[in-house]
Amino acid sequence: MTSVYREPIFDVAQLGHTELLTPTLEKSAAFFTEVYGLYPVAETADSVYLRAWNDDVLTSLKLTASPEAGLGHVAWRASSPQGLERRVAALTERGIEGRWIDGDIGHGKAYSFMAPGGHSMEVYFETEKFRPAPDQKPYLPNQPQRYNPHGVAAAHIDHINLLVPDVAASRAFQEEALGFKLRERLVPTEDNEVGAWLSLMTKSHDLALTREPAQTDGRLHHLAYAVETRDDVLKAADIFMENGVFLEFGPAKHSRTQGFFLYVFEPGGNRIEVFAGGIHIFSPDFEPVTWTTEAGGRGTAWGLAVPDSFHSHATPVLRG
Template structure:
């Protein structure tokens, strides 16, 4: 394995959009709009495209009808067309065999490939900006639309957590080929790395990698959208309660990233997070933090117990997941 480059790479700008698979498209779409607080922007026979009120792009989430829940693909937006070409060249130099396609609703030409860990990933630059229709124009011109919250009012796409068989290998792949910066990792004493938190710019994480406990690959742990404050997370808990959506975990505070969170399972079976806060890294020579155990033996910063389902539930369910040993 080659050493990480001495010069930081800033060719990837952000988590651009995610495709989630669901066996109940309409129920999932209803959850994400009426309960989670997103907006429908386009539909086809087998897909619904959505955005959050503070996303400045046309769409950040595609829901696609499928037999099983899980991740369709995760897409990273580059900083320029030139950056896109550089990162594709880096992937191909590494032996990754991907393919270009013409794009989808809300974005242009993209390069699709399979990352370390079996997840479909995508790089693209061209993205359609959201233009608020009449009546939804913001009072402040630096906002994409009028703030008229409904449901939990998820504000913008934030991060994704993927299960991978080898966390250290998948982490190195993201760092070396795409320029992700390792912020924190969990390596229990005498054991292999079981968690890594990486970002492309200053956030605590755009991507989390967690050890896959089964002999399979390509599974999703969760997708997270951010809200503006801790109170919004607490408000979301009340909204989920009133709408009959069971809260799996939280509200509580993470030890790593220090984000305030809440997890639920949407009707299709995918785990979804409401997230706020989290540390930001401004130092160019930030040294990754290595955890050898949970702080003080706690699974969360304040000692909130972690439910068993948080470690056992992922999508697609095992042993249905791709590559599973049946």
């Protein structure tokens, strides 16, 4: 791929929140609060709203009852009201016909649209900040709440991985319409892009796009929250084990992004990651890294084999 420097777009700042669908709402909510370590902040007849202890917003995860697991929507927070308007104009220029919605618990009006890979997305700016109760007030005023860990103690929402039929086309759309920066990609053979890792600011990735193996679209590979250290990932493995949660993959280190990871399934069937570290990009003209194969023939940095389920399982699960 020829590297062409383009003026960076910073109209979108971060992964704001995600909605996961689950056929077992009560069990999923219990997993995320009691085992994964999130905090409930609101509840409706069909949904539960959660946040991690170091999220500065009211909510970063919405769980919604549904016949099948999967992604309800993923929402990206704009850098400013003006940036939001510019990105909506960019979407319109590309033929994306979305609609304005009034908002939801924790955020104001948002522009809802369907991305080329078949996933429902939102872009918004207005958000409600988390205000700690007296017993949650931190000693240090530059953190959202007192550190009072329970379960895995997930610290903040980190990234999402979506399956798409055409990685190159979906990646180009995210770059051009929303301002994502390509950091790494996997191209085993010429013109056969099967994975792309993109970020909005300096992280290794806010969004990963990997090729959908089936004749469908709109599926979720995984959602990840970060913990503070590698040791927290190892501790998470023990906590999952003690709570009867199957460890699908890890703990280990990714080749791409260099993050330390562990994958499990929440009761509804969605794959959830515990993530720590990862490279940060500080150069404004960073040249994306193209992988033609796994490093040294390894699927992970230290040689841990990738389980077959990691390439075959996604939500919603395909029948037959």
